[in-house]
Amino acid sequence: MGFERRDNSAVNSVGEKMEQNMRAAFLPGNRKVELRTLSVPHPGHGEVLLRVKASTICGSDIRCIYHEHLGKGPEGYQGVIAGHEPSGQIVEVGPGCRRFSAGDRVIVYHISGCGVCNDCRRGYMISCTSEKYRRAYGWQRDGGMADYMIAEEKDLIALPEQLSFADGAQVACGFGTVYEAVEKVGVNGNHSVLITGLGPVGLAAAALCRKLGAQMIVGIDIVPERLRLAGSLKLCDVVLTAGQDNVAQVKKLTRGFGVERAFDCSADARARGTAIRATRKWGRIAFVGEGGTVEFNPSPDMIHDQKTIYGSWVTSTWLMEELVERLVRWNLHPADIITHRFALEDAADAYALMASGKCGKVAVCSDEELAPK
Numbered sequence: 001m002g003f004e005r006r007d008n009s010a011v012n013s014v015g016e017k018m019e020q021n022m023r024a025a026f027l028p029g030n031r032k033v034e035l036r037t038l039s040v041p042h043p044g045h046g047e048v049l050l051r052v053k054a055s056t057i058c059g060s061d062i063r064c065i066y067h068e069h070l071g072k073g074p075e076g077y078q079g080v081i082a083g084h085e086p087s088g089q090i091v092e093v094g095p096g097c098r099r100f101s102a103g104d105r106v107i108v109y110h111i112s113g114c115g116v117c118n119d120c121r122r123g124y125m126i127s128c129t130s131e132k133y134r135r136a137y138g139w140q141r142d143g144g145m146a147d148y149m150i151a152e153e154k155d156l157i158a159l160p161e162q163l164s165f166a167d168g169a170q171v172a173c174g175f176g177t178v179y180e181a182v183e184k185v186g187v188n189g190n191h192s193v194l195i196t197g198l199g200p201v202g203l204a205a206a207a208l209c210r211k212l213g214a215q216m217i218v219g220i221d222i223v224p225e226r227l228r229l230a231g232s233l234k235l236c237d238v239v240l241t242a243g244q245d246n247v248a249q250v251k252k253l254t255r256g257f258g259v260e261r262a263f264d265c266s267a268d269a270r271a272r273g274t275a276i277r278a279t280r281k282w283g284r285i286a287f288v289g290e291g292g293t294v295e296f297n298p299s300p301d302m303i304h305d306q307k308t309i310y311g312s313w314v315t316s317t318w319l320m321e322e323l324v325e326r327l328v329r330w331n332l333h334p335a336d337i338i339t340h341r342f343a344l345e346d347a348a349d350a351y352a353l354m355a356s357g358k359c360g361k362v363a364v365c366s367d368e369e370l371a372p373k
């Protein structure tokens, strides 16, 4: 990508005046957000330039980057423009692009892989094995907390007109991740579901399980605002405050059996234990929350009850496309769990709010997405 200066009067191919400079947010650590002004980059071969319309904040950004730079390997932050959940409109297409054109609305699958290793060929660029080429947006290459961003065409998912850019940003990580976990364990109308951790990822799990027909959805969290939100959005049928009695409470709600499916979206050791123990015989548990530990007794907690624990990491590009198609069919709008929208200049307030947990999903938006209809 190049950084030569643009002609101020230039108009891009979607008819907007092309700006020369852009603002971008960086996360230096210590709960700081730094806004810098940079030249708008040019797309290189196989790349596009996006006008970012919505860029949401993930629990992972807070856990690994915002407080301090704790992440290692794929979660190592390399001082780039933050934001791994972007959605926007293409304003310029670099040479060699094969599918997308200026004006197209897109979601950025948030990890750019080499494209040719076995994992990339399966669509799981998240698991790309190329140390040289694997770069996640907002972690190791510039992400979406900016007016514009460069993305590789192969990382893009088409965003249909029925979905807003804020819906799209939600798919880039949270809803995509949860869709993968839901597909792995399988959820249908025979199932009661437990979700531990009602942050945006847990709420997304509830929203998808609801559409798949789950018969009862129980949610657990420690933050009262999140419990209230899960109830008021009608995503959970029952919400419980995290505590010692959770397993007994869930069993009581399920005639002594426990739930058929559980999703841990908290990463908390006790909540993970609850998810395992409150699942009934032959049940399936997905671990989505990242980091931390868990303690359980394999024989009574798992083996003798024939239970399976699945680990689930992000998703593939093709499942993300499938999810987008289903969201339209189901008339499900992931942006409904966004409780707060901020302009880019107020990104510091957005991160601070997400770090407090007193919110649903938090989005940084521009143009029409800042004040949705």
Ligand SMILES: NC(=O)c1ccc[n+]([C@@H]2O[C@H](COP(=O)([O-])OP(=O)(O)OC[C@H]3O[C@@H](n4cnc5c(N)ncnc54)[C@H](O)[C@@H]3O)[C@@H](O)[C@H]2O)c1
Pocket (backbone or CB within 6 Å): 057, 058, 059, 060, 063, 173, 174, 177, 196, 197, 198, 199, 200, 201, 202, 220, 221, 222, 223, 226, 242, 265, 266, 267, 268, 270, 271, 287, 288, 289, 290, 291, 312, 313, 314, 315, 357
């Ligand atoms: N597996 C993946 O591919 C993937 C992708 C995205 C995010 N994540 C992870 O998923 C998790 C959730 O993401 P998020 O954006 O919703 O983050 P978040 O931090 O907003 O949500 C976590 C929630 O868990 C709750 N919690 C903490 N202790 C609890 C307990 N004992 N019992 C019940 N709830 C408890 C918190 O109050 C919070 O509401 C994070 O760990 C994130 O890193 C994983």
Ligand SMILES: [Zn+2]
Pocket (backbone or CB within 6 Å): 058, 059, 060, 084, 085, 173, 174
């Ligand atoms: Zn994320």
Ligand SMILES: [Zn+2]
Pocket (backbone or CB within 6 Å): 113, 114, 115, 116, 117, 118, 119, 120, 121, 125, 127, 128, 129, 130
């Ligand atoms: Zn690869």
